[in-house]
Amino acid sequence: MSFLPVKSYGRIPAIFDLPQLIKVQLESFQRLQQRNEVIFSK
Secondary structure (H helix, E strand, O other): OOOOOOOOOOOOOOOOOOOOOOHHHHHHHHHHHHHHHHHHHO
């Protein structure tokens, strides 16, 4: 029987600063909706 190697992510040093992640996601979703309105209104 073979085992997969175990990876530990407990020591990842990089921490990314995402100050306004929800705002960025909402704005991106709104742009997507606007594009779909243009496509489907033709």
